[in-house]
Amino acid sequence: MNIELIQGQFNAKDAIDIITQMIHIKIKFHENKISKNSSEEDIKMREKKIKQLQKDLYEARKYIEQKDKAININAEIEISKNV
Template structure:
């Protein structure tokens, strides 16, 4: 099964906002799991993933700023 979240042209500001919100949701998910998890190994894994997401967000914002104008975005979720 596949769910299309978005597909199309977005202004640089809209693209940055959309991607930022998606990544923030994922970060919040991991933060909530950290509060509930007691296993140190799981917490470390989630903290590492949060850092990775923050780095990705920084890099995508820089990329969008350099591109300017409009960007084509496409995002799908595939259930396998």
């Protein structure tokens, strides 16, 4: 099953806004999963993912800000069962 989450052409401001909001949701997910009961290994893994997402967001913003044209964004979620 696939869910077409984003598909379209956006100006730079809207593209940055959409990508920023999506990445912030993912960061918040990882932050919420860190609890007192989390193992040190799990916490470090989630912190690493958060740092990577922050880096990716920075790079995406930098890339988009350098463009003076419309930006195409396509994002699809693929859902499948483990066999």
